[in-house]
Amino acid sequence: MDTAGTMDTRNTEPVSRGDKRRAAFIAAAREVFLEQGYEAASMSDIVQRAGGSLSTLYSQFGDKQGLFLAMLDERIRQITASMGVELSAHAPVADGLRRIGQQFTSKLLEPESLEMYRLILGLARKFPEIPREFVRRGSDRVRQALADYLIDRVDAGEIHLDDPHRAASLFLEMSRAGLVNRALMDDDVRPGPEEIKASVDMVVDMFLHGAVRYQPKPDEASSQAD
Structure with a gap:
């Protein structure tokens, strides 16, 4: 564990040839889908960029949709990584949420993430099963990862939440x-690290302490009492 309270998550186990091939396919698919769109993307083009064979590609992913969803899974894994780190480290909630929020927002602001999100939205009418799977594999998984961390902080007695999953959705949104x-x-909008940090710091403060302390006027207070 380092001084920031996070843990080293590097995997020291050797990577198999199959894992390397799978990673190459996913990297090539990401390039082709973003360049050509989902419908125009060709499995042959992906193999040409990644190497290997069409038979290997199909045996690993089934079809083009399976490959597309596997690519999304890899992106979601990257986004949720910091949440698992903070959970494993039992990081104090204010510090943990700041790191989670900054990493989450920074990942979503990467050009590749923005283009991928636009692509998925464009598929909603003709290929509705893909956006549905994106929500199930993406949004739901990210929310669950954050909820797990919040539950850990509830169990530690640091915070109280009636509904950690709803709270996780609120924080992410x-x-x-x-x-x-x-x-x-x-x-042209490309927020830098300082702007992201300032925005997330405000969100964490609002999340933990509330946005405002409402003080009704005397006439409002009396009418509510009635």
């Missing part, structure tokens, strides 16, 4: 909404 939505609409 607040973290991404302001910066990521703007970047999706405008390619």
Whole structure:
């Protein structure tokens, strides 16, 4: 564990030839899908870039949709990695949420993530099963990873939550909404690390302490009492 309270997650086990081939296919698929779109993307083009054979590609992923979803799975694994680190480290909630929020938002703001999200939205009408799978494999998995960390902090007595899963959804939406939505609409919007940090710091403070302390006017308080 390092001084920031995170753990070294590097895998020291040797990578098999099959794993290397799978990683090469996914990397090539990412390039082809983003360049050509889902419908125009060719499995042959992916093999040409990655090496190997079509038979190996199909045996590993089944079809083009299977490959596309495997590519999404890999991206989600990268996004949820920091949540697993903070959970394993039992990191204090304020520090852990700041690191999780910054990593989550930074990943979503990467050009590849923005392009992938736009691509998935464009598939909703003709290939609705792909966005549905994206929600199940992506949004639900990210929310669960954060909820697991929040539950750990509840068990430690650091926070109290009636519904950790709903709280996780709220935190993730607040973290991404302001910066990521703007970047999706405008390619010139590219928030830097300091802007991301400032935004996430505000979200963490709001999440842990509340946005405002509401003080009703005397006439409002009396009417509520009635």
